[in-house]
Amino acid sequence: MALSDRVSAGYVCGVSSEPRVLLGDEAVALAALDSGVGAAYSYPGTPATEIFEYLEAHATDRGVVAHWCVNEKTAYEQALGVSMAGRRALVSMKHVGLNVAADPFVNSALVDITGGLVVAVADDPGMHSSQNEQDSRWLADFARILCLEPATQDEAYAMTREAFDLSERFHIPVVVRLVTRLCHGRALVHPTEPRSQNPLGRTSRAADWTLLPSASRRLWRGLLDLQDELRAFTEATPHNVFRPGDGGRLGVVTTGIARNYYQENLSDLAETPEHLHIGAYPIPSDALVLLAERVDRILVVEEGYPFVERALRGVLPHRWEIRGKEDGALPLDGELTPDTVRAALGLPPREEISFGGLELPARPPQLCRGCPHADAYDAIAAALATVDEPVVTADIGCYTLGALPPYEAIESCVCMGASVGMAKGASDAGLRPALAVIGDSTFLHSGVTPLMDAVAADTDMTLVILDNGTIAMTGLQPTVLPGSQLDSMVRGVGADPAHVHTMEMKPSRVEELAALVRKEIEHRGLSVIIVVRECIEAVKKRRRATGGAGR
Amino acid sequence: MKTDVVLAGVGGQGVLFLAAILAEAARRDGMVVKQGEVHGMAQRGGAVQADLRMATEPIESGLIPRGTAELILGLEPVEALRYLAYLAPGGTVVTSSSPLRNIPDYPSIGRVLDAIHEVPGSVVIDADAVARESGTVKAANVVMAGAASVVLPIDFGTLEECVREGLASKGAGIVESNVRALRSGRSAAAGR
Numbered sequence: 001m002a003l004s005d006r007v008s009a010g011y012v013c014g015v016s017s018e019p020r021v022l023l024g025d026e027a028v029a030l031a032a033l034d035s036g037v038g039a040a041y042s043y044p045g046t047p048a049t050e051i052f053e054y055l056e057a058h059a060t061d062r063g064v065v066a067h068w069c070v071n072e073k074t075a076y077e078q079a080l081g082v083s084m085a086g087r088r089a090l091v092s093m094k095h096v097g098l099n100v101a102a103d104p105f106v107n108s109a110l111v112d113i114t115g116g117l118v119v120a121v122a123d124d125p126g127m128h129s130s131q132n133e134q135d136s137r138w139l140a141d142f143a144r145i146l147c148l149e150p151a152t153q154d155e156a157y158a159m160t161r162e163a164f165d166l167s168e169r170f171h172i173p174v175v176v177r178l179v180t181r182l183c184h185g186r187a188l189v190h191p192t193e194p195r196s197q198n199p200l201g202r203t204s205r206a207a208d209w210t211l212l213p214s215a216s217r218r219l220w221r222g223l224l225d226l227q228d229e230l231r232a233f234t235e236a237t238p239h240n241v242f243r244p245g246d247g248g249r250l251g252v253v254t255t256g257i258a259r260n261y262y263q264e265n266l267s268d269l270a271e272t273p274e275h276l277h278i279g280a281y282p283i284p285s286d287a288l289v290l291l292a293e294r295v296d297r298i299l300v301v302e303e304g305y306p307f308v309e310r311a312l313r314g315v316l317p318h319r320w321e322i323r324g325k326e327d328g329a330l331p332l333d334g335e336l337t338p339d340t341v342r343a344a345l346g347l348p349p350r351e352e353i354s355f356g357g358l359e360l361p362a363r364p365p366q367l368c369r370g371c372p373h374a375d376a377y378d379a380i381a382a383a384l385a386t387v388d389e390p391v392v393t394a395d396i397g398c399y400t401l402g403a404l405p406p407y408e409a410i411e412s413c414v415c416m417g418a419s420v421g422m423a424k425g426a427s428d429a430g431l432r433p434a435l436a437v438i439g440d441s442t443f444l445h446s447g448v449t450p451l452m453d454a455v456a457a458d459t460d461m462t463l464v465i466l467d468n469g470t471i472a473m474t475g476l477q478p479t480v481l482p483g484s485q486l487d488s489m490v491r492g493v494g495a496d497p498a499h500v501h502t503m504e505m506k507p508s509r510v511e512e513l514a515a516l517v518r519k520e521i522e523h524r525g526l527s528v529i530i531v532v533r534e535c536i537e538a539v540k541k542r543r544r545a546t547g548g549a550g551r
Numbered sequence: 552m553k554t555d556v557v558l559a560g561v562g563g564q565g566v567l568f569l570a571a572i573l574a575e576a577a578r579r580d581g582m583v584v585k586q587g588e589v590h591g592m593a594q595r596g597g598a599v600q601a602d603l604r605m606a607t608e609p610i611e612s613g614l615i616p617r618g619t620a621e622l623i624l625g626l627e628p629v630e631a632l633r634y635l636a637y638l639a640p641g642g643t644v645v646t647s648s649s650p651l652r653n654i655p656d657y658p659s660i661g662r663v664l665d666a667i668h669e670v671p672g673s674v675v676i677d678a679d680a681v682a683r684e685s686g687t688v689k690a691a692n693v694v695m696a697g698a699a700s701v702v703l704p705i706d707f708g709t710l711e712e713c714v715r716e717g718l719a720s721k722g723a724g725i726v727e728s729n730v731r732a733l734r735s736g737r738s739a740a741a742g743r
Contacts, residue, residue, distance in 0.1 A: 365597035
């Protein structure tokens with residue numbers, strides 16, 4: 001059903017504006033609903049998943065289209081189409097998802113954004129559930145657009161609402177940058193009056209959306225000319241706020257949730273520093289200069305990369321002593337904590353009790369008991385037991401845990417879909433047998449494109465697709481296409497049908513699967529084995545939903 | 552007044568539900584609440600920890616600073632020990648004694664419990680047994696909510712109401728066995 005069919009004109013949601021305790025992710029989603037968002041798109045990824053989940057749960061009541069997408073790029077492009085139609089759109093993703101969506105993201109800064117387009121990106125400093133801790137503020141800066149960075153769940157709500165207005169005011173996408181502790185922290189949020197959805201209506205011209213070089217040069221010039229206006233906004237916005245101190249020579253700059261850790265320690269400082277908090281970018285340089293004029297030393301406290309700190313340091317000599325992540329006052333990697341910020345402020349650590357010193361074992365995450373991936377890894381291990389130097393590339397999902405004992409079955413995990421192209425490259429280089437292991441949703445996300453390369457070259461490699469029917473790691477979200485489509489999809493791109501197998505897996509068939517893998521690694525061309533068995537957590541969830549009934 | 556609680560357990564034990572009902576009860580009792588947790592990969596049978604801060608004044612940090620927690624609430628004894636550095640002088644440990652041995656190098660349970668008892672006033676409860684007696688072993692987390700209620704500034708009636716509402720969708724039978732678990736957990740802790 002088209003968006004316009006689902007939304008009656010002037011629709012205002014009836015949800016009350018009562019304060020409520022929400023996750024940061026939920027606050028962003030509620031703000032989008034209250035901002036009259038017409039459609040929302042996402043691909044699951046920790047710590048961003050709950051943004052879309054909350055929004056989707058309320059989508060029908062609010063007349064909002066909400067679709068999980070095949071990946072972040074397709075999600076972004078759908079949001080862009082909604083904006084072109086004059087409606088508001090939210091696209092949410094984790095930080096590395098923005099790499100996948102980088103092409104539409106960077107280019108959409110040039111077009112004439114019509115309906116407000118908000119990009120909620122959740123960074124994962126500390127890498128709780130990610131392969132890196134990249135900082136999305138750099139990508140917003142790279143695209144030369146506005147970025148808002150909330151410090152609290154309440155700010156996440158207010159800033160997301162404002163982001164839609166700013167997007168329409170400046171005709172650019174606006175990033176709301178979140179971090180794990182905000183996404184997955186709960187606190188009181190004060191919603192404000194909901195707003196109607198925009199009526200369907202395009203106001204822009206084709207020339208402002210068609211990035212042919214002649215148009216791009218004009219639009220790029222326009223975006224560059226807009227920078228002064230964006231900076232004027234961030235100099236004036238109350239999100240960037242100066243708080244005078246006791247007149248000492250120390251200045252503190254905080255960004256986002258770093259402010260909370262600073263303020264947690266503030267009452268223990270003998271003298272209150274001059275303080276500039278930054279919650280909106282581009283960096284408000286005039287505000288920083290005003291702070292600097294009052295002090296000799298500046299401590300920069302920010303969650304993520306040293307973004308403001310690097311700008312302040314520059315490369316030319318100056319009279320200020322800059323402290324932060326680049327000089328070791330704070331760690332360059334990992335998350336900030338109230339304790340690391342306390343040390344950077346020069347305060348002694350709080351007294352801790354010590355105890356007998358029993359060495360505690362680590363408890364890493366692991367495959368669930370009854371996980372179908374465990375049987376698949378047992379079969380792969382059995383098949384490769386007699387092979388001298390196999391290479392097994394893998395991908396992102398629960399099955400990445402096959403890297404840990406007792407399996408230790410895989411030897412790479414880089415980014416979504418990389419297993420397929422990397423196995424091809426390893427095989428091209430002469431490392432054989434080459435196996436790639438990828439989950440069903442990751443295959444749909446970014447595995448099918450490199451498979452086409454492998455088909456074209458009939459590469460000597462074996463692709464094992466573990467189809468558990470769900471996106472398990474992030475909490476059992478549905479895959480965009482059912483597993484039943486995988487076999488025809490693989491055949492459809494031209495893989496040799498004699499070497500495409502789909503096998504319904506169960507624990508009793510481990511040896512059978514091992515024999516199949518053994519046979520296919522001997523084939524000097526591309527083989528694809530699709531191993532089908534539902535995720536054990538999905539089975540349990542379904543049983544709970546049907547009141548204990550079995551499959 | 553401020554009370555910081557570090558909740559510790561293993562993915563699948565219901566740490567996040569426990570944190571949610573305690574947070575909601577504190578909020579209903581008029582306190583300011585901040586609660587932090589970690590989802591995703593961290594939950595898959597691995598160590599799970601949540602921070603719960605409740606206060607009568609505004610709370611800044613979502614993370615509890617080291618050396619400031621009034622309570623470490625453990626659903627698993629090794630996990631409770633992992634966060635002792637967060638305990639304030641005079642703070643206590645309330646934990647389940649039931650070990651979850653999903654790792655090869657789990658230490659001797661006797662040494663683990665001895666280490667917990669080094670913290671003065673610590674309360675150790677066989678939460679699995681109490682939950683089983685209440686009707687469902689799955690309620691071990693709710694047993695520990697009841698045990699924690701002895702030291703937390705939360706009204707027990709409010710807490711019971713939050714358990715009832717939080718589990719309402721699971722049916723009356725599950726609600727009643729969890730309420731029994733909550734009350735038994737409180738009695739077990741109060742009886743020490």
